[in-house]
Amino acid sequence: MSESIHASASDAFERADVQVHRTSAGLGPEEIIEALNGLPGDGPVMIGVRSKTKVRAPIFEAVPRLAAVGAFCIGTDQIDLEVAAQSGVAVFNAPFSNTRSVAELVIAEIVCLSRQLFERSWAAHEGRWRKDAKGAHEVRGKTLGIIGYGHIGSQLSVLAEAMGLRVRYHDIVNKLPLGNASASESLDALLAGSDFVSLHVPNTPQTRNMFGAAELAKMKPGAYLINASRGTVVDIEALRASLESGHVAGAALDVYPKEPKSTADPFESPLQGLRQVILTPHIGGSTQEAQANIGVEVSEALAAYTRFGRTTGCITLPAIDAPAISPGRSRLLNIHRDVPGVLTSANQRVSDAGLNITGQRLETQAGVGLLLMDVDAKSDDPRVESLRADLAGLAQSLPRRTRLL
Numbered sequence: 001m002s003e004s005i006h007a008s009a010s011d012a013f014e015r016a017d018v019q020v021h022r023t024s025a026g027l028g029p030e031e032i033i034e035a036l037n038g039l040p041g042d043g044p045v046m047i048g049v050r051s052k053t054k055v056r057a058p059i060f061e062a063v064p065r066l067a068a069v070g071a072f073c074i075g076t077d078q079i080d081l082e083v084a085a086q087s088g089v090a091v092f093n094a095p096f097s098n099t100r101s102v103a104e105l106v107i108a109e110i111v112c113l114s115r116q117l118f119e120r121s122w123a124a125h126e127g128r129w130r131k132d133a134k135g136a137h138e139v140r141g142k143t144l145g146i147i148g149y150g151h152i153g154s155q156l157s158v159l160a161e162a163m164g165l166r167v168r169y170h171d172i173v174n175k176l177p178l179g180n181a182s183a184s185e186s187l188d189a190l191l192a193g194s195d196f197v198s199l200h201v202p203n204t205p206q207t208r209n210m211f212g213a214a215e216l217a218k219m220k221p222g223a224y225l226i227n228a229s230r231g232t233v234v235d236i237e238a239l240r241a242s243l244e245s246g247h248v249a250g251a252a253l254d255v256y257p258k259e260p261k262s263t264a265d266p267f268e269s270p271l272q273g274l275r276q277v278i279l280t281p282h283i284g285g286s287t288q289e290a291q292a293n294i295g296v297e298v299s300e301a302l303a304a305y306t307r308f309g310r311t312t313g314c315i316t317l318p319a320i321d322a323p324a325i326s327p328g329r330s331r332l333l334n335i336h337r338d339v340p341g342v343l344t345s346a347n348q349r350v351s352d353a354g355l356n357i358t359g360q361r362l363e364t365q366a367g368v369g370l371l372l373m374d375v376d377a378k379s380d381d382p383r384v385e386s387l388r389a390d391l392a393g394l395a396q397s398l399p400r401r402t403r404l405l
């Protein structure tokens with residue numbers, strides 16, 4: 001596990017008999033490959049990361065033992081999900097645990113920007129008494145435009161309305177408006193009518209640089225921009241130009257196109273030095289509450305996958321809500337190419353082994369099948385190991401993806 005994943009993650013792993021090795025943050029692909037391949041034994045291994053560590057295709061290829069990836073955060077753009085799915089690697093994240101923390105940070109930033117809090121605090125630190133109301137406003141009655149009305153965007157919407165803001169949102173999917181919020185008729189209308197624009201979209205090919213000079217120009221003069229989504233979404237040079245021209249009055253950024261790999265590395269941004277800009281070091285989800293909850297949520301999902309083959313909430317494998325294994329029985333997990341005949345072949349192997357199937361679940365997704373099979377013998381019965389080897393040897397089985405749980 002890397003990137004200071006919360007200690008709360010350890011309990012679930014302990015219960016599942018998973019040994020935990022912690023590494024420093026900022027590992028590159030070669031170091032990750034070396035660390036994973038250097039783990040003791042030859043059984044399956046997992047990797048736990050947060051938003052920074054890239055888990056790209058070469059890692060899946062170079063570490064055939066890699067069975068699962070835990071993203072101890074919301075975003076999964078740091079992981080090659082398609083390669084993971086096609087390699088039969090389970091990827092879990094924490095889709096909700098830091099939602100509230102991000103929404104609270106954005107609320108704080110809305111107030112800080114509209115009261116010029118950071119600028120006036122800086123002035124006071126420097127011995128200047130900037131007591132005047134110029135450019136300072138209440139947020140009550142102002143309009144907040146939210147782009148991406150998902151978990152965070154909609155949570156922000158509720159909190160913002162409680163403070164008297166009017167909320168409009170834009171999403172590519174039809175979303176249920178919460179409270180008195182309403183969908184904007186278009187992105188342009190949202191930009192033209194909002195005093196604050198807050199971005200809450202994921203990093204996808206469609207959102208990369210989706211907020212550039214044209215979008216900034218369409219914002220209401222004197223409005224503020226907030227980005228706590230991904231740094232790839234905003235064209236930073238265009239934002240700097242707009243801030244310098246005074247068209248955008250201020251901004252709060254938590255994420256950047258290029259972020260330091262670890263706390264030991266320096267941070268550079270073209271926005272440094274602009275006092276109307278709040279720069280935070282990607283801390284939207286960095287609260288004790290969020291990190292503790294994420295640690296539990298993701299480690300429990302990984303542990304349930306390791307122990308029972310449960311894939312509920314898994315991003316890359318078909319979902320099977322597998323229960324615990326009944327005493328006296330054993331469960332085999334097999335991931336295979338989804339082609340006709342796999343189940344027939346697998347069942348034939350069970351009867352060849354002289355075993356009886358006591359439970360069977362098969363789900364497929366995007367050309368990959370997940371088969372969980374319970375048989376009426378304990379895991380130390382030699383017939384079970386022989387069945388495992390037979391299933392692993394099926395032509396359709398993905399390499400190293402047949403396990404006795």
Ligand SMILES: NC(=O)C1=CN([C@@H]2O[C@H](COP(=O)(O)OP(=O)(O)OC[C@H]3O[C@@H](n4cnc5c(N)ncnc54)[C@H](O)[C@@H]3O)[C@@H](O)[C@H]2O)C=CC1
Pocket residue numbers: 074075076095098099102147148149150151152153170171172173200201202203204206207210228229230254255282283284285286
């Ligand atoms: N700053 C931080 O520390 C954190 C940042 N994040 C970032 O926030 C993002 C959003 O998180 P959630 O709200 O949980 O995700 P979500 O998946 O619940 O919501 C994202 C919303 O954006 C919409 N969307 C996607 N593409 C769009 C587009 N081109 N235009 C308009 N809407 C679009 C989706 O339909 C969805 O409703 C994450 O993907 C992550 O990158 C998440 C947590 C912490």
Ligand SMILES: O=C(O)C(=O)COP(=O)(O)O
Pocket residue numbers: 050051052072073074075076098282283284285286
């Ligand atoms: O949850 C996310 O997607 C985040 O951006 C938070 O990332 P972090 O856990 O702080 O690296």
